[in-house]
Amino acid sequence: MSLPQSVSNWLYNVIQPLYIHKQIVYTHIYQFLQLHFKKKLNFKIRTQIHTFIESGQSQLLINLFGIIYIDQIGVPVEIWIPLGYPFDDVPIVYIKPDHAKNWYLIPTNHVDMQGIFYHPYLTKWYKENGDFNLIELINVIHRSILNECPITLGPPVPKTCGPALPPKPIKSPPTSTIPLKYQQPLPIPTISPYPKEISTSPILPKPNTQVANIKEHKPEYKPPDIMDSEIENHPNPQRKELLIQLSNKINEILSQDQINQDINFTNENIKKVDALYNQLNHHCQQAAANSENLETHINYLSTQLTNLTNLNQELTKLDRINQDSDEIHINQTCSLSLDDIIIPDSPLVKQLYEVVCEIKSIKDTIELINQNVNDKNLEYCVKSIRNLGRQLFWLELTKNEIAYIMNLQV
Secondary structure, eight states: OOOOHHHHHHHHHHHHHHOSSHHHHHHHHHHHHHHHBTTSSOBEEEEEEEEOTTTOOEEEEEEEEEEEEETTEEEEEEEEEOTTTTTTOOOEEEEOOOGGGTEEEOOOSSBOTTOBBOOHHHHTTTTTTTTOOHHHHHHHHHHHHHHSOOEEESSOOOOOOSOOOOOOTTTSOOOOOOOHHHHSOOOOOSSOSOHHHHHSOOOOOOHHHHHHHHHHHGGGSOOOOHHHHHHHHSOOHHHHHHHHHHHHHHHHHHHTOHHHHHHHHHHHHHHHHHHHHHHHHHHHHHHHHHHHHHHHHHHHHHHHHHHHHHHHHHHHHHHHHTTTOSEEESSSSOEEEHHHHOOOOOHHHHHHHHHHHHHHHHHHHHHHHHHTOOSSSHHHHHHHHHHHHHHHHHHHHHHHHHHHHTTOOO
16 A cells, blocks of 8 residues: 655655665655554654764654554664665664653663664675665564563663672771771871772781781881971971061052052053043044035035136126127027017017917817827817817917918918
């Protein structure tokens, strides 16, 4: 029976960017899930980060996990598929007990204390990897679990069989028949390289030999330093008093030294100088910005002043030209006749000017309406143009009559 399409698509998308031997990995996992995906052994698939114990490196791997039930005890099994599967890397199998269900791990011949599964089948994987696959691996795991179940109900009880461990020599005091006065520890010398060996020796010596050993060690002690011992045993109060007086005198001299006051004064001045420097630096930056702004305004005003000077010079030249002439010069190349500029004081001229202006405005309006005609406003545009055309006709007639009266050419 085939897998759901969503699972197979997900598996394909996961394998493509990660695994080296993509087709073989896809085939083995697909065949495995066909048999055990939510069926016989109720295995599922996911991706998780796996940290290798040997190298400490972490990789995103495919994880097949499920529970194999044996006599109402569930053995949770996890199979990690390495990136070099099946030719370069061997599948990694873990037994992960669920303590919430009171399942605890016990080591067996094939499972260690960390839950790692070991088997000759995995050892021979590199030699005969062409015949090995995940289906055969889960069968090997199932047979191994049936023979020795690595899960127990409740925490495992430590085994107490076998001979008891011998007590540690340091913690177990030796029993001896030596009298109490000889069993007490000897006084510790000032300099001795052997006190630890005598007190921590695990050997139980006889009374005579112990005394002999003690006597043998005594002449090996280093001789005490006579000068040091005299100083330690007989301290000189006068010397101590002189040292105290000397220390007090040095402290007094240092406390009254002018250099401390100078240092404090210098530190205060440094803080003031830093504050003034920051303030002056801020003002300097503002002054630089204002200088740039002022320079920009000066350049703008200079340009405007140059333009005004040129215009004044040109107006002076035109004024000199227009003093004795029948034409008005606007600039060096353009001039207008006085007859075209001066309008006679006549009602007909004013009426003609107004009529011509209305004719021009009506023509412009008709032109704009022609540009904006569409299916929606066609009827309205036709009516408007008809009215404007009627007005234009009468205005043209009026213009012709005025021109005829004034003897003007139309």
